[in-house]
Amino acid sequence: MKKIAVVGYGVIGKRVANAINLQDDMKLSGVCDIISDWRIQNAVRKNYNIYAATQDAVDKMKSEGISVEGDLIELLKMSDLVIDCTPKKIAAQNVAIYKEKNIKFILQGGEKHETTGHSFSAESNYESAININATRVVSCNTTSILRTLTALKRANFLESARGTLLRRATDPWESHLGGIMNTMVPEKDIPSHQGPDAKSVDPELDVVTAAVKIPETLSHMHYWNVKLKKKVSKDEVLDAFKTSTRIKMIRYDQGLVSNNTIKEMFLDMGRPWGDMYEVALWEDMLKVQGDELFYAYVVDNQAIVIPETIDAIRALTGLEKNAQDSILKTNRTLGVLQN
Template sequence: MAEQSRIRVAVNGYGVIGKRVADAVAAQEDMEIAGVADITADWRLRMAARKGFLLYASAEDRGASMREAGLDLSGTLDDLLGTADVIVDCTPKKVAARNVEIYRQRGTKFILQGGEKHEVTGHSFVAESNYQSAVGRDCTRVVSCNTTSTVRTLSALKQAGLLRRARGTLLRRATDPWESHLGGIMNTLVPEPEIPSHQGPDAQSVDPELDVVTMAVKVPETLAHLHYWTVQLTREASKEEVLEAFRASSRIALIEIGDGLSAINAVKEMMADLGRPHDNLYEVALWADMLKVEGDELFYAYMVDNQAIVIPETIDAIRALTGRERDAARSIAATNRSLGIGTVAKALGRG
């Protein structure tokens, strides 16, 4: 039997998420980067060129200025779409929604990120929850970092038959680290003005059965998000039973304050020591020794790396849309191997 060709993936928008998606695609045995598109001519695209990625102008009117800046362009976004099986749009919020018409006209499968609304694609994706429903679709939306973590942890409890309802408080970092000189907040906390915050309803766009309410507050730091959850279980359970439910998810890493991982900066430093690119924490880092169960009530907290958690989901979404892998477990396992997911427990001597 002839070997299948690799899935050719285009990336539109080479920023915080786009560059991580491109690196992750390049690490897959069954995928390759068709090219990356953007409108800038700054250092970011020069880094993409150093990695051997072909460069394209996302907008035709930006091509001339990009070439004048010394970038070697292979064409426009339209040219790139002609070479790709699927495009991952990582452009800023609302820009991607405008690009959808272009993708539909060209008949190119596409993936949006969580900044866009569910209605734009009609499908929202978290691999461990609803991979199968994305197989063969023309498009999907990988939900936001906070929503991804919410669905991962609540799905683990649900699949173990333990989840009744969940209420979460999200401490959201103010901005991305590389943009912290441009904005953010200092010496204040900014609550989201509505309860529920948007993450709860967004999680229900992936799994409508979830009984979940979220509240959120923006905090003056840029490393990661922190979640606190109160969950009513379907019955009384032991702490070990709950931990086993979380261990069943390959994308939840159980950490402990007792290991010296007492704050989000320490967890990020561990990711660097593991050799993760960009110090990426792809997993939900959940504090096992903080977790508390009292009767049918569960209390736990975890850390979310908003620059990294959606990357494995995006890789799995590529396989699902193209139909290259119809089995969720096989896709998740392949993605995990390529990105080193699962190494946290081993590094802590518990794997």
């Protein structure tokens, strides 16, 4: 039983904490943040141990009636590993503390690969993370890229891949603060950062991405054009994708015609927050023409990295040496079912 600390109780942090509590080989030692509003108060209602990142945060939390167990350093002392889910660049600043306290740590995809020297995706490079000191779970978009392209690579179908990403403008709960309306904003650089990020996990991938920010908040959508190594059928491609337990085949002709209808399906399934941990890939939209493959899928930017983070905990702490065993265990606890 490993004791896991979560620093940053936001969109990702609250989901990671919830997922840790579903496992039988790890325990949430506490959550740490600077906030004292409804978000951390919900953590109190869940009986999590609350820690404050700064003295000002301690004072503010106590003024709001929140029982504070201690500060960040005290939380690290009683933990075997820390997952930093703080906003971009703050986690990189915390690395010096984690190294000084000699504690293993996991960062999220907003940080650069160089911050940890290792980037993680469970189906691609689990074994390389076993018993190391730090890793970075790659971003939601990069996770989806690696899942789908790794499945094609396993089948020896993948020659090269070119993808266009339609990216949500902001997180749903922050749509009143920012985002865009009545416009689309292309990323200036091609490739966009997701392609090189995928290569930080698997340098052998020949992948180029382009990205456009669009005025919605529910999810991302990807369109992919893949050059195949050999002539294969659509059924063979679908069978390759089905070797990943974290790619869910969906059908346009079953009413799953948009990201909002897909979200509604997962809400009806009873997932917490309606989370979709899988890549939702349209099997009836997928086409093979000669040596080219075309497909599209939807990515839940708030949820897809949660199972990856749980697997990363097992790898870094040595709880599980076999990638597939960890993946299946995580899937089972989160309710991810094979197609």
